[in-house]
Amino acid sequence: xxxxxxxxxxxxxxxxxxxxxxxxxxxxxxxxxxxxxxxxxxxxxxxxxxxxxxxxxxxxxxxxxxxxxxxxxxxxxxxxxxxxxxxxxxxxxxxxxxxxxxxxxxxxxxxxxxxxxxxxxxxxxxxxxxxxxxxxxxxxxxxxxxxxxxxxxxxxxxxxxxxxxxxxxxxxxxxxxxxxxxxxxxxxxxxxxxxxxx
Ligand SMILES: N[C@@H](CCC(=O)N[C@@H](CS)C(=O)NCC(=O)O)C(=O)O
Numbered sequence: 001x002x003x004x005x006x007x008x009x010x011x012x013x014x015x016x017x018x019x020x021x022x023x024x025x026x027x028x029x030x031x032x033x034x035x036x037x038x039x040x041x042x043x044x045x046x047x048x049x050x051x052x053x054x055x056x057x058x059x060x061x062x063x064x065x066x067x068x069x070x071x072x073x074x075x076x077x078x079x080x081x082x083x084x085x086x087x088x089x090x091x092x093x094x095x096x097x098x099x100x101x102x103x104x105x106x107x108x109x110x111x112x113x114x115x116x117x118x119x120x121x122x123x124x125x126x127x128x129x130x131x132x133x134x135x136x137x138x139x140x141x142x143x144x145x146x147x148x149x150x151x152x153x154x155x156x157x158x159x160x161x162x163x164x165x166x167x168x169x170x171x172x173x174x175x176x177x178x179x180x181x182x183x184x185x186x187x188x189x190x191x192x193x194x195x196x197x198x
Contacts, residue, residue, distance in 0.1 A: 009180035010065035
């Protein structure tokens, strides 16, 4: 979802392919042939040349869209973005994943949901404290925001409380006002594999 939002927001041309993650198949056949990691996202950047890892794909898209320049790489802002990308990927994204289910999925039982909340709550509290402007990097929307939105969207899907996280709640609402996010939510639908009512 995060690369999909960034591509749409920047207005780059791309083709979207759905992957059936239970069967590891897409319309081209066996998804393992695209990436032996067998998870999404994967971005084809040249014929049969694929980038994987969400944080890396976001950085690549930002560069293609002119949001970043190679010369920026020595700047403070670049390293702050790298810290957020890595934090979101390792501290939040992976801690949202259920330890009770094979594959990288959201929780689907009350017990795993409780365990996930225990892990993500302090990490979300850190983001809450640092979220001073409208966006994670301050006043300007950037490549890290679609990734953070995946997390707030998962929070809503899992009905985790925003009571102690008012800035994150406002961020989530702000993201939902962007046409790119509305378009992606329409196309992608609900996050995968959580059992309703749990
Ligand atoms: N390390 C990867 C993890 C990607 C990931 O967990 N993808 C999930 C969707 S959010 C997935 O494809 N899960 C299905 C599976 O692993 O079978 C990244 O940062 O891109």
